[in-house]
Amino acid sequence: MAMITVVGIGPGGTPEYLFDGVQEALEAADLIIGSERQLEIVPINKKQNCQRLPRKLDDLEELLANCKEDQIVLLASGDPLTYGIGKWLIQRFPAAELNILPGISSLHYLFNQLKLPMEDCYITSSHGKVPDYSLIFQLPKVGMVTDKAIGPYQLAQEAVQRGKNPTFYIGEKLSYSDEKIRCCKADEVPDEDYQMNAVVIINEG
Template structure:
């Protein structure tokens, strides 16, 4: 059986015990280079997730009787690799262990409830800001192309009154959290997620 483990926002202190159990028992750890570095020494065999997702799926299928753990940032089913794997494998062949998502972590740090929040991602897509900004509360997993500055620019262009909460390097020693008006948003931020608030 293939186990997909959400490793949380970054610091292993936020890893749930069930996730730690499956990682410790793994024959093979699969994940991005950053994920594998976090758990180096747990097992001798690793596989790096790269752009060849078809190759990864075929390899997982051919090795499904082994104790394989796929490491996923945050929660595997919130804009993570869990979606791809759940579309390819049946629920009987896949065990998914949830993790604390980066948006969930940021909301906790900002003491912001997640009720009625609209969750989305800009990874590999161009957000429809006209539609998104109709929501009072939006949590967005960002990428290098559409990050805080692009979001702020979309708000300014529409003349909207919004606040951005930007979380960089969440749960890590260099974590930074900013609460800004769109006009004050800088050009560059480290690895981040954003919450957009309509504070009427």
């Protein structure tokens, strides 16, 4: 049976963050879909099977639907089911046609770099939506993946406007050679263009 295998390649797609089964899935694939950065992990002998990820999800859905006879690998950053493409696929394709190989999410990676336990953490995202600020700034520990519209600075300003000054840990380009992790209070978070970031917010008191 044809299958869409969703492969989480971790925060940076480096070999040490790829779980067992990834290379086997790539070798068996008739079609491998991913962004230019994600496709860098594909072995040379499979490069001819690669296709760039369409810009629009509607186009991706059409591509997947038209290739139902193929064994497809769809590359995903981090963990496909932690604010990744996994939920979108589950809503559109039968479970029997999907195989999801999890990767390490950027939030899991950031918490481990900070040596912070995350079992008491509330996980959310600002991708394409406005977060529940009232909830975020009353919980003790929050992990977020953010986007360009609502990033670390915008989140920090929302906290300050509510009379809060939590601690922000901001991770950028996690697991890459130019990884950057910063810690600052909300009223000190700079207004910058943050790159591929995840945020941990600690609300004291």
